[in-house]
Amino acid sequence: MSPLVLALLAGAVVGLALGALGGGGSMLAVPALVYLLGFTPAAATTASLLIVAVTSATALYAHARAGHVRWRAGALFAATGILPAAGAGAAAGRLPQPVLTAAFAGVAGVAAVLMLRAGGAGRGARAGAGAVRPGRAAGAGAGLGALTGLLGVGGGFLVVPALVSVLAFEMRAATGTSLLVIAVNSLASxxxxxxxxxxxxxxxxxxxxxxxxxxxxxxxxLAARLTGAALRRTFAVALLVVAAAMGADAVVQSVGSA
Structure with a gap:
């Protein structure tokens, strides 16, 4: 397959993930850019930030029109993540490639587990009325901003479970709000x-x-037609596969450079 066709197919999958779940775009974009299109991990994370920032902003508009964006909580998450994202982005270029690959694999694995657990958290969260807790929201936003800058991930697969479990958002509100956080963090990085x-x-x-x-x-x-649980499980499994593949690649890179 030509690089153009691969780019179009991979882009469509990345956009589908962002539009349906409010996250997962960068988790899929970075491996696609590295393994399908021949980018280095450093170049792939930079390209991923650009792709995800543009796509998230577009998807955010659609979710906002449907009333699925909670601007106050999203702004708090995004604001506290700007400086960590910028600082980590500056440091990312100094890290060895095997370290970046291994770190990405670890984050992908954790994100998959969080997404699988988010369904149960969301059922209990609906009884909690979804009040914003500024301290916990700010701490989570800062940590996710750092991950965005370091690994070139928008953080949606971590933002969504955080919004569901920490701030008691329903899945649709968490999906829409996460796009605001992703776009801001990606641009800052x-x-x-x-x-x-x-x-x-x-x-x-x-x-x-x-x-x-x-x-x-x-x-x-697609998100309007399928249940949130089905979408979460599908992408969680995809993330576990990505984590395993990139973890193995990190080991190969480490051995090769030794």
Missing amino acids: LATRGSTTTGLDWAVVAPFTGAAVLGAWDGKR
């Missing part, structure tokens, strides 16, 4: 990686982003 964007293969990144934007609209429609 990109601001520290300006020099790395010049080396990106725009013939791949541009169609990847375009397909992701279109896929996000389809994801929004």
Whole structure:
């Protein structure tokens, strides 16, 4: 398959994940860019931030029109994550590639477990009325911002479970609100990686982003038809596969560089 076709297919899957679940785009974009399109891990994380920022902003508009965005909580998460995202983004370029790959695999595995557990948390959360807890929300936002900057992940697969379990959001509100956090954190991290964007293969990144934007609209429609539990389980399994593959690759990289 040509790189263009691979970019379009991968972009559509990434957009579908973001539009349907409010997360998972970068968790799928980085492995696709590395293993299908030949990007280095450092270039893939930078490209992923760009793709996810644009796609999240587009999907956010659709969810906001449906009334599924809680702006106050999302703004708190996003605001506390800006500085950590920028600082971690500046440090990411100094870390060895095997370390970045292993860290990404670990985060993907944790995110999968959190998504599988989020269903049960959400059922109990609905009784809690969804009040915003500023201290816990700020702490979670700062940690997720750091992960965004370091690993090039938008953090949606961690934001959504946090909003469901910590702030007692229903799944649809958590999905829409997470897109605001993802877009802001991704842009903050990109601001520290300006020099790395010049080396990106725009013939791949541009169609990847375009397909992701279109896929996000389809994801929004898909989310309205399927249950949140079914969508969570599907992408959690996909994340576990990604985590296992990238963990094995990190071991190979470490052995090769030894």
